[in-house]
Amino acid sequence: MEPEAIDSKGGPELVTFREAARRVVEEGIAPSMSHQRISQLARDDRNFPPVQKVGRSNVVDWTVAKTYFLAHAQRAASRDSRRRNTKTEGHGGAPDKT
DSSP states (O other), X not given: OOOOOXXXXXSOOEEXXXXXXXXXXXXXXXXXXXHHHHHHHHHHOTTSOXXXXXXXXXXXXXXXXXXXXXXXXXXXXXXXXXXXOGGGTTTTTXXXXX
């Protein structure tokens, strides 16, 4: 029996939610991320990439998840900039105490 040929892209890079959270922070996609937040996104966001079970762990294909997290971070940044008061510019984002 011949082994299956793997294309130049290779197969999926399955990572646990803990590893995905670590990579999101390490790659600068978001300043913080926890595996609990990823579990919440997987449960509540219908756009979250497909999740598989391996033993007791949930895993996701990092190549697909990274694209999702980049888009999610971009949406979050746009929400933050709309909420930001122009008076806070230059104050490190802290609101004025008036």
